[in-house]
Amino acid sequence: MTNNSLTIWIYADEGTSELSVKSALVTMKNKLPIGLANSVQTISSQDIINNKLSGLNGIGILVMPGGADLPYCQKLNGLGNAIIREFISKGNIYIGICAGGYYGARDIEFIGRSYENGNSEKYEINGPRELAFFSGTAIGSIAKLTNGRLYDETATSKALVTLDYENAEQDKVYYHGGAYFVGDKDVEFKVVATYSDGKNAVVSGNFGKGKYLLSGVHFELCADVYESYAVESANESDMEKEQTLLSAVSHKDYGALVYQEISGMIEASYKSA
Template sequence: MTNTITVWVYDDEGTSELSVKSALATAQTKLSGAYTIEVCSISSKDILSNIFDDNILDGNTKNRGVLIIPGGADLPYCQKLNGLGNDIIRRFVSRGNIYIGICAGGYYGARDIEFSGEGYEIHGDRELAFFPGTAIGSIQSLTNEQLYDEKVGSKAITTLNYADGQQDDVYYHGGAYFLADKDAVFNTLATYYNGKNAVVSGHVGKGQYLLSGVHFELCPIIYEKYAVAQAKASDLEKETQLLAAIRHEHYGVLIYKQIERMMDETFDI
C-alpha cells in the first residue's frame, strides 16, 4: 500500500498565474505528514478526458487526489467546466477525494455567488454547490472601501481567527466570505475580524471540500517575481510590505495543516 497523494492544480483560462504557480510550489513543500506528494497542473481538457478515472480507482489508496481550483476569475471556469466537467469533479470528490477552492475557486465551490468588483458585478448559481450557501465579496472593509480590481489598493493582509483560538495574517485580494443557509451543515475553520466565515469546509459523500476567501497558498519567491518585480514605482512600497508578510515562515501553515487533517480523515491511510 502506498502513501502517494496526487495534488492537481487547475491551470486553464481564468486562472491567475501567480496563484497557480504558488499552489504548485507550496502544496509540495507544506503538505507532508505521512504522504508522498505528487503535484501537477490539470486543464479543463484533462478533467473532461476523465484523468481522475485514469489515476484513481475506488477502494485503492494509490494516487488518491486533491484538486485545487486557484484564484483568478470564475466565469471562465464555468465556461469550460459547466455540465460534464463539474459532474466529473463532484463525482471525484464524493467518492473519497478533496476539493480545495482558493479565492475564485472558493466562489466556484459555493452554491451561489454575489461578487462586486470595481465597475462590475457577478451574481448567479454555481454547479458544484459544495458549500450550502452564498460566497459574497469583495470585502471592502478589508481594503479601505476599495472594491476588487487589479490595482494594489484592493490588496491587503488580514488577520484570521481560527476555531482553535489561533490567529495568522494572510493575503486578501477580492475573496469571499461564506454565508450559509439556515441550518446548513458545514465547518467554520477561520473567520475575518467581523466574525464572518473566511475558510469553511464540509463533507461531500465520502470526500471533503475546503473553500478559502484568502490566498494562503502564496509563495514568496513567486510573488516577488509576478507582483513586486512588475510593480509601478508608486506601488512598490505596499507590494514590498505584502511580500514581507508572505515571507513569514509560518505563512499559510494553519490552513495547510487543516488540509492535512482532511487528508488523514478522507484517505484513511
C-alpha cells in the first residue's frame, strides 16, 4: 500500500443536500491537516452497488453528508449497505454528518415539522438502520438548541451552537436538525464533542478494522458555498441570522477540531494497515 494514498468519496444522490455535498468536496480536501487527498469526488448509490469502492490502493473515506436519510435507505438498503459495511470493516473510514450521522447509528428517533398550505404539522421518523456502526440511538431534532423550534427547512430552525471538546477546547458550529448520540450500555466509543448540556454531539469508534465518526453538526461547511446556497437566497427576515451563520463558517478555524479528529483517525488507519 502507498502510505499516503487517500481517496475520499462524498455520497451525492437522492436526499443529499447540495450545500453539504459541495462544502464537503472543498473542505475535506483543504482542512485535513495531513495534507491533500489523492482524490476527493462524489459517489452515487449505483456506484456503490457497482463496487466502485473496491480496489483502492490505500485508505478510503466515505462521507455521508447532510440531507434526509430515508432516501439513503431507499437507495442503499440491502446490497448497498452491505457493501459499505464491508468497505469500512476492511480498514476504511465512514464520516456521517447530520443526516449521515443518523444513518450511521443503529437506531434513529427524529421529530421535525413540515409546513404545507399554511399548516404546521409534526412528523416522526423512527426505526433501525442497517449500517449500525454506532451501537446506540441518534436522537433529534434538538429543539432546545433552536429556541424550541423543531427542524424545518427555514432559517428559524438553524443555530450556531457551542461544542465542548477534551482539554476544555470549544468551538462554534452550525446546527440544523442534527442528532445527539446515546450509546448502549457497555459499548465502547469515543465522545469527540458534546453540546452545552453534555449530550454527545460528535462520536467516533471502531468497526472491524475500520473507523467511523458521526456528527450532529455541520463542521464541513464552506463559506463560499454557504453564501451562494443560503445567504444569497435568504428573505429579508432571515438575512441577519444567515449573515451571522456565514460569519462563523467563514472563520479560518471553522470545523478544525473535528477535522483534527478525522486526521488522527486517518493516521491511525495508516499505522494499522
